[in-house]
Amino acid sequence: MRNFNTGKENTWCPGCGNFGILATVKKAINSLTDGGIPLEDIVITCGIGCHGKIFDYLNISGIYGLHGRALATAEGIKLANPRLKVISFGGDGDSMGEGLEHTLFAAKRNIDLTLILHNNGNYGLTTGQASPLSKIGFKGLSTPQGNIERPFHPVNLLMEAGASFVARGYSAKMEHLQQLIIKGVQHKGFSFIEVLQPCVSYNNTYELYNAHCQILDTIPPDEETARALAKDEEHIYLGIFKQEERKEYCDLLMA
Amino acid sequence: MEKVYNIIVGGKAGEGVKKAAQVIAHIAMAAGKYVFQNDDYQSLIKGGHNFSLVSISDNPIYNSYFKVDIIISFDDRSIRTHRDKLLPGGLHFVNQDDAASKDEHMISLPLSSLMKKLYSNPANVSLAATGIFAALTGISQAELEAIVRKEYRNNTEENLRFAIAIYDLCITQKHEFALKLNYAKGAIGTFHSGNQLIALGALAQGLTHYFSYPMTPASSILHYLALKKESHKVYAVHAESELAAANMAIGAAFAGARTAVGSSGGGFALMQEAFSFAGMAEAPLLCFLSSRPGPATGVSTYTAQEDLFFALNQGHGIFPRIVASPDSFERAYSLSAELMELAWEYQSPAILLTEKHLSECSANIDLTSIALPKPFEQPSESEAVYKRYAITESGISPLKFPGKGNCSPDDVIKWCSHEHLETGVRTDEPDAMIAMKDKRLCKGQSLIEGTKKYQRVAFYGTEGPLVFAYGSTALELRELMKYYPLRLVVPIYLEPFPYDELAWYRGQEAIVVEHAAQPHFAEFLRQKLGIISRGNILRYDGRSWDTFELLNVIEELQDA
Numbered sequence: 001m002r003n004f005n006t007g008k009e010n011t012w013c014p015g016c017g018n019f020g021i022l023a024t025v026k027k028a029i030n031s032l033t034d035g036g037i038p039l040e041d042i043v044i045t046c047g048i049g050c051h052g053k054i055f056d057y058l059n060i061s062g063i064y065g066l067h068g069r070a071l072a073t074a075e076g077i078k079l080a081n082p083r084l085k086v087i088s089f090g091g092d093g094d095s096m097g098e099g100l101e102h103t104l105f106a107a108k109r110n111i112d113l114t115l116i117l118h119n120n121g122n123y124g125l126t127t128g129q130a131s132p133l134s135k136i137g138f139k140g141l142s143t144p145q146g147n148i149e150r151p152f153h154p155v156n157l158l159m160e161a162g163a164s165f166v167a168r169g170y171s172a173k174m175e176h177l178q179q180l181i182i183k184g185v186q187h188k189g190f191s192f193i194e195v196l197q198p199c200v201s202y203n204n205t206y207e208l209y210n211a212h213c214q215i216l217d218t219i220p221p222d223e224e225t226a227r228a229l230a231k232d233e234e235h236i237y238l239g240i241f242k243q244e245e246r247k248e249y250c251d252l253l254m255a
Numbered sequence: 256m257e258k259v260y261n262i263i264v265g266g267k268a269g270e271g272v273k274k275a276a277q278v279i280a281h282i283a284m285a286a287g288k289y290v291f292q293n294d295d296y297q298s299l300i301k302g303g304h305n306f307s308l309v310s311i312s313d314n315p316i317y318n319s320y321f322k323v324d325i326i327i328s329f330d331d332r333s334i335r336t337h338r339d340k341l342l343p344g345g346l347h348f349v350n351q352d353d354a355a356s357k358d359e360h361m362i363s364l365p366l367s368s369l370m371k372k373l374y375s376n377p378a379n380v381s382l383a384a385t386g387i388f389a390a391l392t393g394i395s396q397a398e399l400e401a402i403v404r405k406e407y408r409n410n411t412e413e414n415l416r417f418a419i420a421i422y423d424l425c426i427t428q429k430h431e432f433a434l435k436l437n438y439a440k441g442a443i444g445t446f447h448s449g450n451q452l453i454a455l456g457a458l459a460q461g462l463t464h465y466f467s468y469p470m471t472p473a474s475s476i477l478h479y480l481a482l483k484k485e486s487h488k489v490y491a492v493h494a495e496s497e498l499a500a501a502n503m504a505i506g507a508a509f510a511g512a513r514t515a516v517g518s519s520g521g522g523f524a525l526m527q528e529a530f531s532f533a534g535m536a537e538a539p540l541l542c543f544l545s546s547r548p549g550p551a552t553g554v555s556t557y558t559a560q561e562d563l564f565f566a567l568n569q570g571h572g573i574f575p576r577i578v579a580s581p582d583s584f585e586r587a588y589s590l591s592a593e594l595m596e597l598a599w600e601y602q603s604p605a606i607l608l609t610e611k612h613l614s615e616c617s618a619n620i621d622l623t624s625i626a627l628p629k630p631f632e633q634p635s636e637s638e639a640v641y642k643r644y645a646i647t648e649s650g651i652s653p654l655k656f657p658g659k660g661n662c663s664p665d666d667v668i669k670w671c672s673h674e675h676l677e678t679g680v681r682t683d684e685p686d687a688m689i690a691m692k693d694k695r696l697c698k699g700q701s702l703i704e705g706t707k708k709y710q711r712v713a714f715y716g717t718e719g720p721l722v723f724a725y726g727s728t729a730l731e732l733r734e735l736m737k738y739y740p741l742r743l744v745v746p747i748y749l750e751p752f753p754y755d756e757l758a759w760y761r762g763q764e765a766i767v768v769e770h771a772a773q774p775h776f777a778e779f780l781r782q783k784l785g786i787i788s789r790g791n792i793l794r795y796d797g798r799s800w801d802t803f804e805l806l807n808v809i810e811e812l813q814d815a
Contacts, residue, residue: 061666080506083658
């Protein structure tokens with residue numbers, strides 16, 4: 001098994017959910033290459049924020065892009081060489097805020113990429129402001145009186161936008177997350193994987209997730225059921241909410 | 256001096272005014288003439304007033320004339336707008352069904368009523384212009400039929416009846432028009448707009464992916480390339496925004512595709528960060544910036560040169576870039592190709608700066624006579640382990656592309672928007688920062704040498720007052736030089752600045768002509784060469800110059 005180390009000093013906070021994502025991504029990529037995907041065909045992109053540091057901790061080709069633009073960059077790569085398997089990492093500020101348009105349009109196009117959304121519910125690297133996924137009442141530097149905006153439901157948003165593979169994992173449930181990433185990369189079309197990721201410094205959700213996360217046994221039979229399950233607050237469901245076959249963008253463009 | 260014949264076709268948007276003018280230009284071209292077409296239109300789809308100017312001559316034409324030999328008005332507004340532009344002895348054809356302002360000197364044709372009679376669903380009356388022009392210039396009825404079949408694909412039978420009816424009417428009326436055309440003579444070159452030539456230049460140099468969001472006057476590059484998918488294996492992607500387009504282009508370049516982006520000033524404002532990213536990541540990002548009057552939304556469909564400093568200073572931070580502006584149709588083609596090659600050789604962003612006037616005017620161009628750049632030599636890789644940002648003597652690091660032939664399975668290719676180490680891994684260490692900044696600046700020095708392979712300045716004329724201009728303003732000046740001598744100096748490359756070629760002009764007095772409300776180009780020349788402007792000719796109403804109007808302004812300045 002390759003460790004993909006770059007020698008770059010890891011600067012995430014001790015206990016950060018990103019460690020679980022990094023370790024899981026490494027395992028998933030090893031498993032994908034064992035399964036026959038050449039490593040040189042795997043390419044990564046990321047935006048800016050805590051999530052983006054994963055780029056420096058993975059000795060894999062790719063682009064450390066601009067804040068919010070990782071997915072647009074990834075689409076360019078895919079269009080230039082559709083054989084490449086492109087995995088894009090985004091934060092919740094990145095993919096759901098500054099770069100939301102690219103997230104929705106990548107899903108709309110059903111371009112064959114995988115977006116791994118590091119959802120820590122706040123802007124970590126800029127020291128804890130409310131993100132588009134922060135709960136109402138979240139107190140951060142920019143919302144000292146509490147967040148007054150309703151958060152997006154990323155799973156539902158992406159299903160509606162047209163993503164053909166939509167899933168949710170948890171950074172501490174690594175084996176489950178690994179399977180989601182493998183399936184997401186193998187899926188032909190746009191794959192969206194929301195990863196619940198506690199931020200130990202500004203939004204420590206370990207207890208909440210450990211108490212409420214529950215793995216779905218099967219893919220919900222229809223989007224209505226999937227939407228209800230994704231929004232359930234009693235249980236935080238993990239698993240694949242949607243997986244369908246739909247014509248892929250590069251195939252259509254280059255037909 | 257060879258006579259230049261000029262024609263105005265005017266009517267409502269959606270009536271096919273531009274198409275009518277194009278057909279006239281095509282007919283003249285087929286008869287071995289040089290043509291120049293200039294379209295004046297508004298930001299609306301139906302109604303309003305559009306007009307096109309077509310010029311025809313035995314010599315190349317660089318700009319329009321606003322005093323004309325023929326006016327064809329499809330509606331009353333066109334009559335009112337253009338009646339004063341008719342030269343003595345000229346012919347003004349009007350649609351008698353929409354001609355309240357007509358006078359006895361105008362020639363009435365029942366365009367709308369005839370169309371109602373001949374069509375089951377009356378279409379655009381503008382087809383009449385083809386019949387009128389054919390009758391005036393001695394085109395035979397058989398030739399007219401062939402032209403109508405070729406140019407207007409729908410409703411062919413009705414179109415033929417209508418065009419021939421108009422043609423017969425004009426023949427019967429026996430109008431005098433000196434220009435006679437031999438339709439079968441054979442065309443010189445092919446008919447292209449500046450934007451088409453920009454697209455073709457990039458295609459000639461390997462463009463495979465074009466990313467854009469529509470914004471006039473750059474949109475027609477997107478439209479043209481979208482039509483070339485099958486024939487040229489190029490993908491034109493209409494992205495969700497300019498931000499997406501520019502970042503997609505950088506991604507595509509990373510994977511080895513020759514790409515370009517295009518927009519006007521507003522769209523480029525949105526691409527600033529990505530442009531800066533291209534500087535940092537050393538991405539070959541070719542940009543087509545076609546200006547219109549600003550600031551902000553400005554005036555969508557007219558011309559301006561307000562974006563000179565914007566283009567020169569595009570993107571935050573310090574990094575090498577190329578900015579160059581084509582001064583002719585031919586140069587739109589060759590410069591686009593050169594900039595593609597330079598962008599890739601020096602892994603830097605490059606801007607082809609142009610204006611609505613060149614982007615959307617059309618003329619016949621002999622593409623086969625234009626030399627294209629030779630592919631540059633890739634620097635060889637010396638180190639055992641591939642490093643994307645390897646520090647080299649030239650500042651240029653070898654490029655490899657993931658999953659492509661020049662890449663081995665162990666190569667890790669990391670492009671980075673952060674400051675980075677040679678490996679592409681992020682750094683904020685002071686020594687590493689200096690090393691990488693110096694590497695990019697060193698590359699900038701190499702880039703200066705690289706641009707010297709190409710013609711960086713154009714010189715026209717050997718006597719008369721010294722005049723500086725850039726971009727399509729040079730076209731306007733060259734046309735008036737048929738009547739008045741100038742020593743016209745046109746920097747094509749603006750960054751890196753062509754000091755060598757222009758050293759002789761340092762500190763000289765000159766007239767500076769530009770389409771801007773403030774003399775930015777004159778200021779640029781003062782900064783770079785100490786040029787003392789003895790008169791700034793500024794035009795900022797969005798319109799291009801009438802050749803003789805500009806001639807008068809220069810003459811007055813000269814006599815003052």
